[in-house]
Structure formats: C-alpha cells, structure tokens
Amino acid sequence: MEAALLGLCNWSTLGVCAALKLPQISAVLAARSARGLSLPSLLLELAGFLVFLRYQCYYGYPPLTYLEFPILIAQDVILLLCIFHFNGNVKQATPYIAVLVSSWFVLALQKWIVDLAMQE
Numbered sequence: 001m002e003a004a005l006l007g008l009c010n011w012s013t014l015g016v017c018a019a020l021k022l023p024q025i026s027a028v029l030a031a032r033s034a035r036g037l038s039l040p041s042l043l044l045e046l047a048g049f050l051v052f053l054r055y056q057c058y059y060g061y062p063p064l065t066y067l068e069f070p071i072l073i074a075q076d077v078i079l080l081l082c083i084f085h086f087n088g089n090v091k092q093a094t095p096y097i098a099v100l101v102s103s104w105f106v107l108a109l110q111k112w113i114v115d116l117a118m119q120e
Helices: 002-020 022-031 039-058 068-086 090-106 111-117
Strands: none
Touching: 002 022, 002 068, 022 068, 039 068, 039 090, 039 111, 068 090
16 A cells, blocks of 8 residues: 555656646747746756756665656756747857756766765
C-alpha cells in the first residue's frame, strides 16, 4: 500500500511539473510577445534547477527523487528561447545556453564546487 501511494505521489508530481509552465508558454505563444517575462528571474530559476539537478545526479540519488527537474529545465529553456525570439534576436540566447551547458560539466569537476553551489 505504501509503495503504491509513493508511486502515485511520484507520478503525480511529474505530471504537475510537466504541466506547470505550459499555460505560461501557451500564453506567450498566443500573444506573440514576451512582455511580462523577466529574463533575470528566468535565468535565476534555471540556474537553481540546474544546480539542484546536478547535485542530485552527482551524489547518486534515485532518479525518481529529481526526475521533475529536467522537465522544468526544458520548459524554462523554451521560455528563454521565446523571450529572445519575440525580442527579435534568437542568436542572443546562444551565450546563455552555452553557459548553462558548460556549468553542467563545471559543477561536477570537483566535489567542493557542487557543494559550494548548494550552500545557502
């Protein structure tokens, strides 16, 4: 019974996370404008998700404990691309994407780096 309840909770969390940003993405696409989206707050959220996901992977936690974070990261990347697309220059997103991808590898270079990134 407990295992079934835990499984239900895990899958419902994944479902909610998969649908969490879909209304925002659809509103941005329908309006064909990124007005109201804050680039700094989106980057901060994206960095937080990335650091937490890397920490969980680095220390070998079970995937079901962090499986929603890749979904949230993908949705934030879509919003990031929407911001640059509707502002007229998608090429400006390239440095941001490059920093996010390279930070995935930099965080795992040394144990102290990933631990420092998780400090309060």
